[in-house]
């Protein structure tokens with residue numbers, strides 16, 4: 001999007017204190033930090049919300065968040081941080097371009113836990129039905145957008161596997177989709193309904 005400030009940051013039009021960049025993601029220090037080390041991780045493609053991403057893109061982004069969350073608190077001298085997304089306008093999203101926040105936490109920083117952000121009154125009797133609905137829906141293969149190729153050249157060239165031989169390196173491709181790992185965690189009661197994304201997309 002041409003008028004999006006985060007698109008301009010991701011393509012270098014607006015200068016920031018960049019901490020990481022690859023072909024898919026860009027990470028930089030927040031210019032109005034909530035705490036020392038407050039870092040934003042954004043996809044280079046313009047997505048407003050997490051669920052708009054392709055599954056493979058989301059995995060790459062989460063992997064970067066994982067790495068940064070490991071090192072940033074240590075670097076600024078603390079053991080804790082909040083990690084989160086204001087996913088949509090009602091959640092407090094100010095810039096309509098998806099952004100992950102890593103906010104290091106310190107003794108006496110006057111912050112609150114993420115679960116303290118919202119104080120909605122919930123009827124607990126509704127919760128078992130709700131849990132069932134979610135359990136059922138998460139088996140629906142159409143909840144993720146996947147299947148398109150994601151460029152990971154930068155990552156591969158920066159992190160070569162030790163066992164890779166140079167001559168086969170270029171031909172080794174990361175599988176375009178690997179839903180099995182995520183879905184294994186769920187107990188599929190009906191084997192014939194185990195997700196086959198390629199089949200589901202054809203139907």
Ligand SMILES: [Zn+2]
Nearest residue numbers: 004007046097
């Ligand atoms: Zn944008």
